[in-house]
Amino acid sequence: MHQVRAVVARSKGAPVSIETINVPDPGPGEALVAVQACGVCHTDLHYREGGINDEFPFLLGHEAAGVVESVGEGVTEVAPGDFVVLNWRAVCGDCRACDRGEPWYCFATHNATQKMTLEDGTELSPALGIGAFAEKTLVAAGQCTKVDPEARAAAVGLLGCGVMAGIGAALNTGAVGRGSTVAVIGCGGVGAAAVAGSALAGASKVIAVDLDDRKLEGAKALGATHTVNSTDRDPVAAIKEICGDNGADGADVVIDAVGRPETWKQAFYARDLAGTVVLVGVPTPDMTVPEIPLIDVFGRGGALKSSWYGDCLPSRDFPMLVDLYRQGRLDLDAFVSEEIGLGDVETAFEKMHHGDVLRSVVII
Template sequence: MPHEVRAVIAMKKDAPAEVQPVLVPDPGPGEVLVSVQACGVCHTDLHYREGAVSDDFPFLLGHEAAGIVEETGPGVTDPRPGDFVVLAWRAPCGSCRACRKGRPWYCFDSRNARQPMTLLDGTPLTPALGIGAFAEKALLDAGQAVKVDPAARPEAAGLIGCGVMAGWGAAVHTGQVANGDTVAVIGCGGVGNAAIAAASLAGARRVIAVDIDDAKLDVAARFGASHSVNSRGTDPVAAVRELTGGHGADLVVEAVGRPETYLQGFHMRDLAGVLVQAGVPAPGATIELPFQELFSRGGALKSSWYGDSLPSRDFPVLIDLYLSGKLDLGAFVTETVALDEVEVAFERMQRGKVLRSVVVL
């Protein structure tokens, strides 16, 4: 018997998101029904609403969530009803060419629920990132529901489902930050601050936060930044070089997604330094690099998709770090809001007034 619940829907491009009743099926084989407790308001949800991801409207928004498994379908042994889970938009299939090569964090056929959630008239909904968690209940593939320690606060725990994992993994997995490295992070939002926290915990000797907002730089210090550069009035490349003995950083994480900040990151690397792009670029954005310098500087230019993470491995680790006081997930939560306040949260996010708004159900 389908469950009728309230959910946040984007009906058409650029139209305000609205709360509507939707139908969520009982879980089928390999699926789980999760009672959503909290879901972060991420830029990706706004991209869906704007039609920047695809035109498969209507969208069921929300993907950065935590909750309790309510029911499981046939064949599901893990997780179990009553388990506290964080939702993941990567659930490796185990059979694609990446999985067969032992690189499931690159899975090309990530699993999602097979049954659609729908409007009351039967119109199928496209769930954001295969999740759709701005809803009282969500239907997922069992592999998308990662069991973690239930002592974690849902509004904090859910954030590792996307933004925190993307930034953390960009530094740890993609950038392979090491003890004693110098690190620069461009953009001190949720993703950038997660990269800063990861680099600090990994033992980087200098972690340099770069942003155009002094308030964001102050927050970055809370996550472990040892130095800050306001690039609105300062050349960030020169500043980072000065802070690294004239050499440049061993690792630069670009968490903005703009061509100009990517070029800054390219030039503020040390010789053989690594630049990791974690910021999501706008459709159609292009970049031009000096070919001779690309060759002569060496190093690596990498793109980080979801922090090259494996949720079943990484989510429990980040939750344990949070519960031990080493990773302040609660500091990412600027405010909590209700389902019908998602549009207001989008507006605050666009104005840079929040690190994360979190919908609490």
Template sequence: MPHEARAVVAVKKGAPVEVLPILVPDPGPGDVLVTVQACGVCHTDLHYRDGAIGEEFPYLLGHEAAGVVEAVGPGVTDLSPGDYVVLAWRAPCGQCRSCRRGRPWYCFDSRNAGRPMTLTDGTPLTAALGIGAFAEKTLVAAGQAVKVDASARPEAAGLIGCGVMAGYGAAVHTGAVGSGDTVAVIGCGGVGNAAIAGASRAGARRVIAVDIDDGKLDAAERFGATDTVNSRGTNPVEAVRALTGGHGADVVIDAVGRPETYRQGFYMRDLAGTLVQVGVPGPEMTIELPLIDLFARGGALKSSWYGDCLPSRDFPVLIDLYLSGKLHLDRFVSETIGLQDIEPAFAKMQRGEVLRSVVAL
């Protein structure tokens, strides 16, 4: 029997979101029903609202969430009602060509719930990133619900489900930051500060935060940045080179995802250095670089998908780091809000006033 719940829905492109009643079905084979406790407000949700990701309206927004399993469907054996979980938007299928080659973090056929959630009139909802967690309850594939230590505060734990994992993994997995490396991170929002925390945790001897906002640079220092560069009035490439003996950084992480920041990151690297793009660009953006520079500078240009993470492996590790005081997730939580406060939270995010607004249910 369907469960009625309040949820945040983007009904049509560019329009303010609405809090509406929805129907969440009982879990079918391989699915779990989750009572959501907290969900972070991410730029991706705004992209969905504005039609920058797709046109499959209405969208059920929200995807950075923690909660408790309420019911499991047939065939689910590794989760039980009462389990505390963080939701992931990648649930490896185990069968695609990437999974079969031992690279499940690149799964090309990630699992989602088998039954749609709907408006009360039966209109199917498209769940953002296959989750849809700005809701009192949501239905996901069992592989999307990762069991973690229940003592972790849900407002902090849920952030691992997207932004924190993306940034942390961009440094640790994609960028392969190692002991003694120099690292520059462009953009010190939630993802960028998670990359700073990951680089610091991986043993980088110098972590340089680059942003145009002094407040964000102050926050970056609290996550482990050893140096800061305000690029509003300073050439960031020259500044990073000056801080690295004239060479450039071993690893540069672009957490903004714009042509100008990508170009800065490309030239901010040392010879044979690595550039990681984790900031999500708009579909209209393009980049042009001299081919001779691509050849002569060498190194690696990488895109980081979800921090190249394997949620079942990485989420519990990050939660353990949080509980031991080695990953300060609470510092990402700028405010807690209700479902009715999503539009103001979007505006604060666009103005750069918050790292994360978190809906507490």
């Protein structure tokens, strides 16, 4: 058993606190990871606000990188000393998605079996099955992906959630390729990553859409060729105008990184005929698909897709993206707005809420 410091949300809406928690030694199929860095994600704030479930207290943090300290019986994927990025979808290998060769859709992903607890024995609910705002955390070994140990932990740990979701929405779900035209609606962490992924794929036009000029400037630095501030211009009309070469009626791929009915509708109408809409922004349960004439759905053709975690397979995608980062071809450092300590998470939530940062990253 290990006693470590960690960031805990004890009740809905209450400020987080630094607590001493108990982390068990790894059992069969588990790994103990000494966390080096963990990004502050909107999902952590959703947990604190009770927006995901009410299984308080929560051990927050999930965009993390660190070093495997020990492993349990039967673990072969990683070994003590390995530098790993954590993921929240450890594939099972046995469900119908895995059996048909599509493990990125795994329907039975799993986490550590043993529970981490407060000092009094109260069981903690780790955010996305990880709980990495902690000096050490216990995960399923399949949640650990070994990557280049020379990589900066603060940068590559962000592949654990938001950055992978955005890059994967472009590369995997949207199948953006050389010469594609792409529009990304919403340029926070996920949208900015979708911009970077589109540029990496060789898209000829990458149009960033947002309400905040600061985020649009950041998107330009990551590869956006055009920007649209939707407070000044109708984004659908602007995207159609920018992509109007050769009679195109919109972008080949439009990625909604906001996840609201109005932005999804904009994405629907901003794509070219036979184009693709990718929804990667996470809607709330009360939101519904906007009213769109069914003839428009039929008449525009193409595809309307949802992107789960960028449809990524960590064992395939994390090492590749870390290698591209190490080669200077993918600027993951650009997503790290600041490095902070465990005690600064509450302040980081405020900065995130006001759009002041792409990611604050806790360094442990």
